[in-house]
Amino acid sequence: MTEVLTSDTELEDVESFRLRAREWLRDNVPRAEGGAGGAVGFAAGGTREEELEDVQRNRDLQRLFFDGGFAGICFPKEYGGQGLSPAHQHAFNEELSGYQYSARIQVPTFQPCASVLLEFGTEEQKRNHIPAILKGEEIWMQLLSEPSGGSDVAGAQTYAVRDGDEWVLNGSKIWTTGAWWSDWGLALVRTNSDVPKHRGLSVFIFKLHQPGIEVHQIEMLNGAKEFCQEFITDLRVPDTDRVGQVDDGWTVGIRWMYYERSLGGRSPFLTRPAVGGFEGAQGDGMLRLARKAGRLGDSTGRQLVGEAHALGEVSRSLSGRISTRIARGDITDQAAGMGRVFGGDMGVRSATIAYELAGSSAAAWDADDADDAALGARGISYLTRQAACIAGGTTEMSRNVVSERVLGMPRERTMDKDIPFKDVPKGPPAR
Secondary structure, three states: OOOOOOOOOOOOOHHHHHHHHHHHHHHHOOEOHHHOOOOOOOOOOOOHHHHHHHHHHHHHHHHHHHHOOOOOOOOOHHHOOOOOOHHHHHHHHHHOOOEOOOHHHHHHHHHHHHHHHHHHOOHHHHHHHHHHHHOOOOOEEEEOOOOOOOOOHHHOOOEEEEEOOEEEEEEEEEEEEOHHHOOEEEEEEEOOOOOOHHHOEEEEEEEOOOOOEEEEEOOOOOOOOOEEEEEEEEEEEEHHHEEOOOOEHHHHHHHHHHHHHHHHOOOOOOOOOOOOHHHHHHHHHHHHHHHHOOOOOOHHHHHHHHHHHHHHHHHHHHHHHHHHHHHHOOOOHHHHHHHHHHHHHHHHHHHHHHHHHHHHHHOOOOOOOHHHHHHHHHHHHHHOHHHHHOOOOOHHHHHHHHHHHHOOOOOOOOOOOOOOHHHOOOOOOOO
């Protein structure tokens, strides 16, 4: 594992840092509505202007944290970070519970995009982009999925052809959350079709809004439009914006996938409440839901709340154990896939528990009644619950990773192994 977070030998002790953070948060950061979580998330049915306003609020919050000396706590000082340890970040995240924070910017801007830049980017790339990310000036998205590829990101058909000191890119990426309001993209593309698919990939970074890119929003079942498809036509990218070696993009990609699967763990690069967010919602969030739905008086409701609380506790313990053992070198970093599998299953079950607690109000509700609409939102979450096993890489792919790279089981036979990518049967790339 190559997460070198700081080179300083003398650090502020964690408890002094915690007290300083607690005081700063109290004096400078708005409390989150409802007193928990603080995440500013995606909402179906909002206008374009409302979503852009929310994005700007996230940028402003990130700048507030940067100016206060609490952005990029584990990022090296030379790139605008604080140069502190994961323990300092964890302490800050614990103090952050109940306050607003830049939820939109954490994923995927910090993890995995900034994490990949820190590990594989050139010195120029890191100095150009990491400070801007920490200030909230640049929001990044990862461009992995393609219309013809599903979860097989190594089967990318978006291709780049070298032209002097530039590369010319053509193809399409899809399911990019928030691309229409973001600034930069980290993309895995094909640069060589004469070798097997994993050996002919390269990674590039580029602005999302420029000639050569059309960003289209995709309307979902619940009316949300945060997912996008990008159509790339003769986009010229300088070779200085290549990350890693030519045709060795899968080396970058393996670590990229690790960072993505680590989102449920204790990533030292993320600023978000340690109590609250998805895991915290298993306990306190479900308790509030049961109270709102009038379910605290029946044994079934209490059992459901207890199950949700247990899921959250198991998730925290599992992610902490995996992260600690990976950091010590006891297990391969691909063990992050275990957390991904549990997180997907937990997401599906949690949405089901919330739906069962909300009862009939999750199937039909009065949109003019705030409490009723809050319960109704659980019905929408239930309809889209399987997304927890798809977003961030499917749990099926993570099961393969765990079985092959952690448990050492034989790799499943595939028809494209050791075959030049150009000879692999495939459908035409979507345009």
